[in-house]
Amino acid sequence: MKLSHLLATAALAVGFAGAAIAEGHEKTKVGFVFVGPVGDGGWTYEHNKGRLAVEEEFGDAVETVFVENVAEGPDSERVMTQMALNGADLIFTTSFGFMDPTINIAAKFPDVKFEHATGYKRADNVSTYSARFYEGRAIQGHIAGKMTESNIVGYIGSFPIPEVIRGINSAYIHAAKVNPDVEFKVIWVYTWFDPAKEADAAKVLIEQGADVILQHTDSTAPQAAAQEAGNVVTFGQASDMIQYAPFPRVSSIIDDWAPYYIARTKAVMDGTWVSTDTWDGIGPGMVGIGEITDAVPADVKAEALAMKAAIADGSYHPFTGPLNKQDGSAWLAEGETADDGTLAGMNFYVEGIEGDIPQ
Amino acid sequence: MIRIEARPQPSAMMAYATPVLAVLLTMVFGGVLFAALGKDPFQAIATIFWEPVFGEFSFYYRPQLLVKGAPLVLIAIGLALGFKAGIWNIGAEGQYIVGAICGAAMGLAFYPTESVFIFPLMVLAGAVGGCIWALIPGVLKVKFGTNEILVSLMLVYVAEQLLASMSLGLLKNPEGFGFPGSRNLQQYPSAHNAELIANTGMHWGVVAALIAVIFSYILLTRHRLGFAIRVTGEAPRAARFGGVNPSRLILFCLGVSGLLAGLAGMFEVAGPAGQISIDFNVGYGFTAIIVAFLGRLNPIGIVLAGLLMALTYIGGDIAQSQLGLPAAAIQVFQGMLLFFLLALDLLTNYRVRFGTPEAAT
Numbered sequence: 001m002k003l004s005h006l007l008a009t010a011a012l013a014v015g016f017a018g019a020a021i022a023e024g025h026e027k028t029k030v031g032f033v034f035v036g037p038v039g040d041g042g043w044t045y046e047h048n049k050g051r052l053a054v055e056e057e058f059g060d061a062v063e064t065v066f067v068e069n070v071a072e073g074p075d076s077e078r079v080m081t082q083m084a085l086n087g088a089d090l091i092f093t094t095s096f097g098f099m100d101p102t103i104n105i106a107a108k109f110p111d112v113k114f115e116h117a118t119g120y121k122r123a124d125n126v127s128t129y130s131a132r133f134y135e136g137r138a139i140q141g142h143i144a145g146k147m148t149e150s151n152i153v154g155y156i157g158s159f160p161i162p163e164v165i166r167g168i169n170s171a172y173i174h175a176a177k178v179n180p181d182v183e184f185k186v187i188w189v190y191t192w193f194d195p196a197k198e199a200d201a202a203k204v205l206i207e208q209g210a211d212v213i214l215q216h217t218d219s220t221a222p223q224a225a226a227q228e229a230g231n232v233v234t235f236g237q238a239s240d241m242i243q244y245a246p247f248p249r250v251s252s253i254i255d256d257w258a259p260y261y262i263a264r265t266k267a268v269m270d271g272t273w274v275s276t277d278t279w280d281g282i283g284p285g286m287v288g289i290g291e292i293t294d295a296v297p298a299d300v301k302a303e304a305l306a307m308k309a310a311i312a313d314g315s316y317h318p319f320t321g322p323l324n325k326q327d328g329s330a331w332l333a334e335g336e337t338a339d340d341g342t343l344a345g346m347n348f349y350v351e352g353i354e355g356d357i358p359q
Numbered sequence: 360m361i362r363i364e365a366r367p368q369p370s371a372m373m374a375y376a377t378p379v380l381a382v383l384l385t386m387v388f389g390g391v392l393f394a395a396l397g398k399d400p401f402q403a404i405a406t407i408f409w410e411p412v413f414g415e416f417s418f419y420y421r422p423q424l425l426v427k428g429a430p431l432v433l434i435a436i437g438l439a440l441g442f443k444a445g446i447w448n449i450g451a452e453g454q455y456i457v458g459a460i461c462g463a464a465m466g467l468a469f470y471p472t473e474s475v476f477i478f479p480l481m482v483l484a485g486a487v488g489g490c491i492w493a494l495i496p497g498v499l500k501v502k503f504g505t506n507e508i509l510v511s512l513m514l515v516y517v518a519e520q521l522l523a524s525m526s527l528g529l530l531k532n533p534e535g536f537g538f539p540g541s542r543n544l545q546q547y548p549s550a551h552n553a554e555l556i557a558n559t560g561m562h563w564g565v566v567a568a569l570i571a572v573i574f575s576y577i578l579l580t581r582h583r584l585g586f587a588i589r590v591t592g593e594a595p596r597a598a599r600f601g602g603v604n605p606s607r608l609i610l611f612c613l614g615v616s617g618l619l620a621g622l623a624g625m626f627e628v629a630g631p632a633g634q635i636s637i638d639f640n641v642g643y644g645f646t647a648i649i650v651a652f653l654g655r656l657n658p659i660g661i662v663l664a665g666l667l668m669a670l671t672y673i674g675g676d677i678a679q680s681q682l683g684l685p686a687a688a689i690q691v692f693q694g695m696l697l698f699f700l701l702a703l704d705l706l707t708n709y710r711v712r713f714g715t716p717e718a719a720t
Contacts, residue, residue, distance in 0.1 A: 031680065037685075037686060037687070038685075065680040065681070065683075066679075066680065067676055067679045067680045067686070068679065068685070068686045069686040070676075071638070071641040071642075072636065072638045073631070073632045073636075073638070073639065073641060074426060074427075074627075074631035074632055075641060075672075075676075077631075078423055078427075078673065078676065079676050079680070081419060082416070082419075082420075082676060082677055082680060083680060085416045085419060086416075086680070086681065096538070097636060097637075097638055100543055100633060100634065104545075120536055120538070159523075159539060159637055160527055160539070161538055161539055162536070162538065190519070190520075190523050190637055344536070345536040345538075358523070358524065358527050358528075
């Protein structure tokens with residue numbers, strides 16, 4: 001039974017490959033599978049900007065297609081299969097939850113290249129890529145620590161996965177460095193994009209005394225809630241969210257996927273594409289820091305920009321010892337920096353953050 | 360002048376005609392919507408309804424109709440039993456989640472032992488889990504007279520939190536580098552709800568859905584209990600005089616619908632989805648409510664309605680990537696379907712008369 005199943009799968013794969021070749025397209029076709037709507041103003045919005053940049057760069061030589069609001073699971077497998085069947089040469093899947101589906105479908109279409117954002121599973125035709133958002137979080141933490149008067153910083157967490165925990169740690173370390181009395185309150189909303197839930201979380205945090213809100217979710221709802229409250233500082237997440245500047249939004253972390261998408265599309269066109277793992281930060285430009293507005297005191301702004309420059313040229317790493325874990329055990333010695341492996345799987349808070357990571 | 364007057368008897372012809380009419384009206388108004396978005400309406404409608412079934416790649420999409428339709432049908436069959444009796448289980452989504460958690464937990468408890476007994480045990484666990492979750496509003500209603508609509512709906516959110524907690528804690532893959540989500544059951548042969556015949560989409564969930572349809576049909580048309588369900592829905596007082604025990608009926612209807620929803624969740628997690636993850640549920644429990652009504656609460660109708668909904672999902676995704684239609688337009692299109700169906704229900708119980716009434720006012 002196993003063998004027959006295997007054979008059938010192989011036959012299907014050959015059928016798929018044949019169908020894809022039969023298309024006989026000369027344009028390079030690039031597909032994008034989005035977890036949210038392209039109008040979310042955050043995560044998916046920026047990925048879609050990357051897609052548009054690919055179109056602009058290569059003009060008629062490429063054709064891009066996308067499907068938005070794709071549920072993680074069997075639905076995403078169907079969408080990827082459909083793109084591959086319709087002749088896509090390169091498919092970007094832009095949410096962590098697309099990881100296993102991407103690997104499954106990539107196995108059925110060995111000639112199609114896949115790029116999965118924020119995951120850790122790779123194959124001969126599957127690359128992974130992500131951005132070092134924690135570098136931007138360090139700058140946010142610095143500004144937050146300086147600007148809070150209640151010494152309470154609210155943090156809207158999406159899912160307690162390493163990427164998000166890393167951001168909380170990085171922001172806390174740098175806030176506590178300039179303001180030892182600072183306290184972080186984290187609310188987990190278990191969604192990447194849900195304006196209603198994000199607004200509720202922001203309001204709860206504000207009621208609990210937070211006068212700075214950091215968010216790791218994609219909508220502008222927390223910005224709107226802060227604006228309503230009047231005296232609460234926020235930061236744009238994933239996208240610039242400039243419509244809330246100069247206050248409450250005082251700066252932002254911007255994901256800039258365009259250079260990466262253009263480079264990878266070019267590699268497919270040139271036939272030089274190989275499976276890689278990319279993790280870029282402020283230096284290569286994958287993470288951008290949105291304009292720091294005048295609501296931030298000039299000296300704080302200067303310090304933040306200095307930190308940005310130091311991170312960009314590699315002279316400063318946001319996770320530099322001495323740092324202890326939350327339970328007080330030693331993590332990094334004086335001057336030691338965190339290795340990528342630990343950062344990639346980070347599942348602990350640093351010393352000083354109260355509360356538990358949901359388990 | 361146009362008047363609307365009550366029919367002495369609900370029209371049987373209209374009861375069958377309205378779903379078809381609703382689909383046609385949806386196509387017309389959907390076409391107008393797509394045209395307003397600057398797309399060729401005929402091409403868009405054809406992409407949604409024709410492409411998955413008869414298009415170039417239908418060899419792939421047809422099995423997907425079963426994969427997508429099976430959980431909808433399985434859940435809707437259970438819901439329809441209750442709806443017929445006026446018992447409103449709105450929380451199938453939660454029962455679906457709990458069934459999946461219980462089924463997956465049972466399988467993972469045995470990991471990595473291989474045995475033919477594991478999968479049947481998982482099926483049992485999924486069914487019991489969903490059933491118990493649905494019996495909570497049932498028991499509360501029977502004992503304390505609470506509203507089952509509210510309680511079952513609220514329990515969906517409880518189940519979602521439970522799902523998140525399981526993905527991050529108890530069921531988390533120990534080899535997952537700290538990322539949330541369980542082991543992938545597709546890579547655990549004894550627990551994998553694989554396709555029974557490769558590339559047909561036919562997995563145990565499809566089989567279970569077909570069995571449920573047959574049993575539900577027999578129950579409703581041939582069995583005393585089915586009669587009790589119908590009478591309770593149509594004339595509760597008469598049912599009580601006729602010796603129907605309302606408490607038992609409530610527990611039966613909620614229990615069975617929970618059981619079927621739990622099974623749907625279990626087959627999904629062990630098959631197409633593969634793993635328990637925070638975003639495991641995608642709304643089958645809520646869409647099944649539409650399917651149940653679109654199918655006129657009739658088992659055969661539900662099969663057709665389930666396949667139709669599956670078609671709009673699959674065709675909708677194709678239309679998105681091939682024609683660049685926004686996802687929201689597809690959702691509006693699906694919403695129209697339910698809207699027209701409910702609006703046209705008027706025609707079953709009322710008729711439209713033209714001209715002034717003969718009896719002078």
